[in-house]
Amino acid sequence: MKAWTMIASVGAVGIAVLGVTMAQRNPQQAEYEEYAVQKLTTYLKTDLCKKTPHFLQNLIQFNCEQLMESVNPEMRDVIATKTKRQNYIVFSIYTTDLKIDNLIRGYKFETVGAFDNFYTYKAEQQ
DSSP states (O other), X not given: OHHHHHHHHHHHHHHHHHHXXXXXXXXXHHHHHHHHHHHHXXXXXXXXXXXXXXXXXXXXXXXXXXXXXXXXXXXXXXXXXXXXXXXXXXXXXXXXXXXXXXXXXXXXXXXXXXXXXXXXXXEEEO
C-alpha cells in the first residue's frame, strides 16, 4: 500500500508540474498573429505567386513576393480582427475566419497553441 501511495504522489506532483508548465507556455494572441501572418505569407508566395503567369507580372510590372511582404501589417490587422481565441489555460484554440468578400473565396483555420508552439489542424475553403 505504501508503494501505491508513493507512486500516486509522484504522479500527482508530475501532473501538477506539467500543468503549471503548460499554463506558463500557453502562447498569447500576438504570438498567434505573428505565426498566422508568417504561414499565410509563405502560402501566398509559394502558391499564389508561383501560379501568376510571368507575362501578367511583366505586363503590370509587379513583383508578387515583394507585394506579399509589403502587406504584412495589413494581413496582421485582418487576422487580428478575424480570429477568436478560446483560452483553456494550458492551451488555446484559435479560429480564424478569413471571409472578406462574397466574391473572393474564404478560408477557415483552426489552430491549437501549447508549449509556445502552434499546430493548424484544420484548414478549409468556404
